[in-house]
Amino acid sequence: MSTIPSHLRYSAEHEWVDESSPVRIGLSAIAVDALGDVVYLDLPEAGSTVTAGEVCGEVESTKSVSELFAPVSGTVAEVNTAVVDEPGLVNSDPYGDGWLFTVEVTGEGELLTAEQYAQAQEEQA
Amino acid sequence: MSVSTTSRHTALHDEHAALGASFTDFGGWDMPLKYGSELAEHRAVRGAAGLFDLSHMGEIRVTGPDTASFLNTALVGNLAAIAVGRAKYSLICTPEGGIIDDLISYRLSEDEYLVVPNAGNAPTVLAALQERAAGFDVTVADESADTSLVAVQGPSAQAVLQELVPAEQRQLVAELKYYSAAPATVAGIDVLLARTGYTGEDGFELYVPNDRAVPLWKALLESGQGHGLVPCGLACRDSLRLEAGMPLYGQELTRDLTPYEAGLGPIVSFKKEEDFVGRTALEARKAAGAERKLVGLRGEGRRAARGHYPISVDGEVVGEVTSGALSPTLGYPIAMAYVDLEHAEPGTEVQVDLRGKPVPFEVVALPFYRRGQ
Numbered sequence: 001m002s003t004i005p006s007h008l009r010y011s012a013e014h015e016w017v018d019e020s021s022p023v024r025i026g027l028s029a030i031a032v033d034a035l036g037d038v039v040y041l042d043l044p045e046a047g048s049t050v051t052a053g054e055v056c057g058e059v060e061s062t063k064s065v066s067e068l069f070a071p072v073s074g075t076v077a078e079v080n081t082a083v084v085d086e087p088g089l090v091n092s093d094p095y096g097d098g099w100l101f102t103v104e105v106t107g108e109g110e111l112l113t114a115e116q117y118a119q120a121q122e123e124q125a
Numbered sequence: 126m127s128v129s130t131t132s133r134h135t136a137l138h139d140e141h142a143a144l145g146a147s148f149t150d151f152g153g154w155d156m157p158l159k160y161g162s163e164l165a166e167h168r169a170v171r172g173a174a175g176l177f178d179l180s181h182m183g184e185i186r187v188t189g190p191d192t193a194s195f196l197n198t199a200l201v202g203n204l205a206a207i208a209v210g211r212a213k214y215s216l217i218c219t220p221e222g223g224i225i226d227d228l229i230s231y232r233l234s235e236d237e238y239l240v241v242p243n244a245g246n247a248p249t250v251l252a253a254l255q256e257r258a259a260g261f262d263v264t265v266a267d268e269s270a271d272t273s274l275v276a277v278q279g280p281s282a283q284a285v286l287q288e289l290v291p292a293e294q295r296q297l298v299a300e301l302k303y304y305s306a307a308p309a310t311v312a313g314i315d316v317l318l319a320r321t322g323y324t325g326e327d328g329f330e331l332y333v334p335n336d337r338a339v340p341l342w343k344a345l346l347e348s349g350q351g352h353g354l355v356p357c358g359l360a361c362r363d364s365l366r367l368e369a370g371m372p373l374y375g376q377e378l379t380r381d382l383t384p385y386e387a388g389l390g391p392i393v394s395f396k397k398e399e400d401f402v403g404r405t406a407l408e409a410r411k412a413a414g415a416e417r418k419l420v421g422l423r424g425e426g427r428r429a430a431r432g433h434y435p436i437s438v439d440g441e442v443v444g445e446v447t448s449g450a451l452s453p454t455l456g457y458p459i460a461m462a463y464v465d466l467e468h469a470e471p472g473t474e475v476q477v478d479l480r481g482k483p484v485p486f487e488v489v490a491l492p493f494y495r496r497g498q
């Protein structure tokens with residue numbers, strides 16, 4: 001079973017958000033397992049504005065293309081260039097080196113606790 | 126396509142589950158998609174060896190004094206011309222020349238062939254062969270449900286097998302030519318050992334009765350460990366065959382296409398005397414020439430063109446992608462596509478619509494990857 005770290009919060013679209021400022025955002029291990037090996041990431045640019053619940057990028061795995069939804073609203077502060085160069089980091093370390101970007105938050109979407117997220121996944125399974 | 130709850134299981138299904146495979150429905154079968162990382166599996170086949178369960182493929186045995194002339198009537202190739210022990214890639218077409226399936230036929234003896242259709246097409250091919258057998262002294266027997274097929278593919282495939290055959294068969298394994306098959310004993314199990322594959326690497330396919338499939342699989346996995354062999358799923362099989370420029374039925378080959386669009390014209394034999402199914406239509410298509418053609422596309426960056434993405438030149442749609450991926454071996458996006466003939470020359474610049482963004486690709490010759498390069 002995929003790990004769901006308890007210190008993070010999660011969107012229904014499987015992004016995780018941490019507690020730092022600006023917040024760091026990534027993809028949950030559940031999402032990563034479902035995607036397979038990630039080969040391309042289209043992330044929002046630093047300085048651009050993202051809106052919670054709206055599409056802000058693309059995640060492409062060997063077999064599929066998925067949209068990336070912003071879990072929070074705000075301005076993108078930093079993009080993880082390492083993961084853009086080496087998208088496999090999303091698979092090998094989704095909660096660490098595989099983070100995607102950071103956002104100066106102006107508003108949050110609906111975010112779940114680890115427990116709520118885990119429960120939501122079980123209900124879907 | 127059936128849903129997974131009704132998908133058929135191969136004799137090796139429990140082995141895959143124990144190895145942690147994730148499964149996918151393919152041709153009505155619940156098949157391993159991957160065991161871990163599909164990219165790692167892909168690289169194992171290119172660099173060492175991979176072990177595949179291909180038991181979803183069909184096996185149809187044709188026997189009887191008329192077998193060679195029957196297959197020459199039912200299929201587009203000249204099956205009668207191959208020697209005993211050799212295999213041939215061929216097509217079965219409709220009377221209109223449309224491709225029903227692509228298949229491999231092994232000549233096991235003068236009057237005995239093993240015909241291997243794709244999983245999803247196996248019932249259709251069986252029915253067509255049975256129908257076309259009228260008037261021939263042949264028996265068409267479907268052995269698909271009783272036969273397992275495992276493949277060992279990769280540069281180390283031969284070394285893996287050599288450890289498992291008796292000493293007196295090692296020369297046979299070493300000398301078995303590409304597209305040949307012979308009976309062999311692997312880990313004490315009698316198999317039909319074929320030097321065929323769908324990965325672009327050297328490799329073997331082993332046909333074995335279902336009740337011997339598990340011990341064969343386990344022996345190959347164990348013997349292969351020292352050679353870097355890993356179990357491989359259909360995800361990497363697809364990326365491997367794409368790099369090797371091999372068509373997949375349902376994507377590059379369909380009933381709406383003849384061998385001439387698919388670049389398979391040379392395997393249609395008009396020299397043979399039999400009035401094979403599709404002959405008249407295919408002669409006409411050959412004479413008229415195909416209006417579109419299967420080509421390779423090469424892109425830049427990392428974004429893959431995928432099946433059904435439109436292809437355009439100067440804003441006008443000129444074709445459609447059939448398969449595409451970021452090539453794990455080459456590192457750039459590759460795709461197969463049908464394009465109008467005037468845009469099919471290698472070097473032609475086209476645009477692929479990647480979800481609303483036109484991205485440049487170049488028409489290139491197939492295959493994308495050749496082993497030993």
